[in-house]
Amino acid sequence: MAQYVFSRILQALLALWVVVTVVFALLHVAGDPMAVLAPDTLSAPERAQLAHALGLDLPPLVQYVRFLGDVLHGNLGISFYTNEPAMQLVLQRLGTTVELVAAAMVVAIAFGVPFGILSALRPGGIVDRSLRLVSVLGSSIPTFFLGIVLILIFSVELTLLPSSGLDSWRSLVLPAFTLAFYRIALFTRLIRATLVAELSQDYVRTARAKGLPGIVVTIKHALRNALLPFVTAFGLQFGQLLGGAVITETIFALPGMNRLALDAIARLDYPIVLSYVIVIATLFTIINLVVDLAYGMLDPRVTYG
Amino acid sequence: MVRFRDLPPAASLILAILILLAIFAPWVAPHPPEHQDLLARLSPPLSRTPSGFYLLGADDLGRDIFANVVYGLRVSLLVGFAAVGISVLIGTPIGLLAGYRPGSWFAHVTMRMADIQLSLPAILIALAVLAVLGRGLANVIFVIGIVGWAQYARLVRASVLTERTKDYVVAASGLGASVPRILARHILPNVVGPSLVQIAVDIPRAIELEATLSFLGLGVAVTTPSLGIRIAQGYQFLFSGAWWLAVMPGLALVLLVLSINLLGDWLRDSLDPVAQGVIRAQRQVSAEAV
Numbered sequence: 001m002a003q004y005v006f007s008r009i010l011q012a013l014l015a016l017w018v019v020v021t022v023v024f025a026l027l028h029v030a031g032d033p034m035a036v037l038a039p040d041t042l043s044a045p046e047r048a049q050l051a052h053a054l055g056l057d058l059p060p061l062v063q064y065v066r067f068l069g070d071v072l073h074g075n076l077g078i079s080f081y082t083n084e085p086a087m088q089l090v091l092q093r094l095g096t097t098v099e100l101v102a103a104a105m106v107v108a109i110a111f112g113v114p115f116g117i118l119s120a121l122r123p124g125g126i127v128d129r130s131l132r133l134v135s136v137l138g139s140s141i142p143t144f145f146l147g148i149v150l151i152l153i154f155s156v157e158l159t160l161l162p163s164s165g166l167d168s169w170r171s172l173v174l175p176a177f178t179l180a181f182y183r184i185a186l187f188t189r190l191i192r193a194t195l196v197a198e199l200s201q202d203y204v205r206t207a208r209a210k211g212l213p214g215i216v217v218t219i220k221h222a223l224r225n226a227l228l229p230f231v232t233a234f235g236l237q238f239g240q241l242l243g244g245a246v247i248t249e250t251i252f253a254l255p256g257m258n259r260l261a262l263d264a265i266a267r268l269d270y271p272i273v274l275s276y277v278i279v280i281a282t283l284f285t286i287i288n289l290v291v292d293l294a295y296g297m298l299d300p301r302v303t304y305g
Numbered sequence: 306m307v308r309f310r311d312l313p314p315a316a317s318l319i320l321a322i323l324i325l326l327a328i329f330a331p332w333v334a335p336h337p338p339e340h341q342d343l344l345a346r347l348s349p350p351l352s353r354t355p356s357g358f359y360l361l362g363a364d365d366l367g368r369d370i371f372a373n374v375v376y377g378l379r380v381s382l383l384v385g386f387a388a389v390g391i392s393v394l395i396g397t398p399i400g401l402l403a404g405y406r407p408g409s410w411f412a413h414v415t416m417r418m419a420d421i422q423l424s425l426p427a428i429l430i431a432l433a434v435l436a437v438l439g440r441g442l443a444n445v446i447f448v449i450g451i452v453g454w455a456q457y458a459r460l461v462r463a464s465v466l467t468e469r470t471k472d473y474v475v476a477a478s479g480l481g482a483s484v485p486r487i488l489a490r491h492i493l494p495n496v497v498g499p500s501l502v503q504i505a506v507d508i509p510r511a512i513e514l515e516a517t518l519s520f521l522g523l524g525v526a527v528t529t530p531s532l533g534i535r536i537a538q539g540y541q542f543l544f545s546g547a548w549w550l551a552v553m554p555g556l557a558l559v560l561l562v563l564s565i566n567l568l569g570d571w572l573r574d575s576l577d578p579v580a581q582g583v584i585r586a587q588r589q590v591s592a593e594a595v
Contacts, residue, residue: 140563145555243426265436
């Protein structure tokens, strides 16, 4: 086990190193870094001075080693737009994005799991068929349009919830539901499929035969095992959630890091884009590592050979 | 209660209508999409003005929303088919080669790349590439096409892995057929099935991605009548009560994506004998449980 954890952490660090190297290569091979890092308004002597200050006149290998050092120190340059350290700007916005993604995940689980159980109790029944219809609908509404419809209903017509900004937990309700909607459909289908399979297992029949009530068997025995693939889905969904958060943060004007990155892309503010890519890659790696390890803890049959 | 067997026919009908509207857009639309009629500004749906009838209303510049929707459907369908076509054209040859020579460096490199590609959200990759390339219809089609190759490479590779040991391949190889010939003439026709289902899943996804990218301002040019751009423009008027500016193009988008998704679902169920077996088994189990 300890050996597995160690090798997984090593793999994760390796993956991060690859991402950082690719970013370096993109900046230095695909184009002149000065064109990316220096504003066009600089004169020739100023450019030379900046190149020297940034170490861009050094041999590529030396630059690469320096770049790795900078990344380790979280030093990825100054935003062209606000003149603040880019990494610091991104990390300031990280909290809002994490709140949004976490809230969406809670909503998706709070609805998806019970819906999945209800569907699995009677496959082909009215509840199952209605939920299946809703889940096809759920996967057909683009996130940005769902956000608009929710704003129209709950902010414009009913004036129940705020449509933009982040003042209190109420500001997170609509964005969280917008982001969670597709996930609710997905989790419903996932739980339904695995739970139906578990309910036909021998241990379920044994539990029923010894007289346990059906609901206890379903929740206490079968659901536990049906939740396993769910853990993997959670890890995979994290990346998708971040992608969806770009849209949600834009529509609801939330000050998250995805919105910052989107604005930075539009303004060609490369230090911010770079910092964002590295933060995302780090988050990905950590989440995947945690999911892999959690899987083994939840299912004793999984061995780390 | 809606019956599921009624859904595929209904979906085909809706999709057929939407495709016909898109094809015959110049004849169906009462005005060109960019035509402005300032007297009709912000007319609600079904309004009659001196200049004509506005089925879905008019926007803040007096442009006919119905005209913009049918021309927008053109853009959506074009992007959907063209982008997925690119994905298939890139992914299939890679999958064929990687499956036929599973131990080769080519297979290792391409499958590792596919893993990385699939672990990143498509929209983030598309945004980053479009930031470098700039916006435009051709760039959007290209980016969405590139982002989708990995699924096809994997699906085709998986099928080729089982096909390559079969007698007909060994026979063709023994008769001296070249590798390209074996792959294209013999193996390819036997491995396209799973890709068909994937195409049905990917076309609505590509349509959604284009609309999203255009909505975020990094997709097609503002002058292109994309549904995503029209929704973004209408979004500004949400709070002034003119809901139809954003909702009408949005509903068209949802109808298009939903009808293709329903057909795709049906296609998957009817093409996949394993899934059918599982459904039947599940019905039996549930019948026993009850």
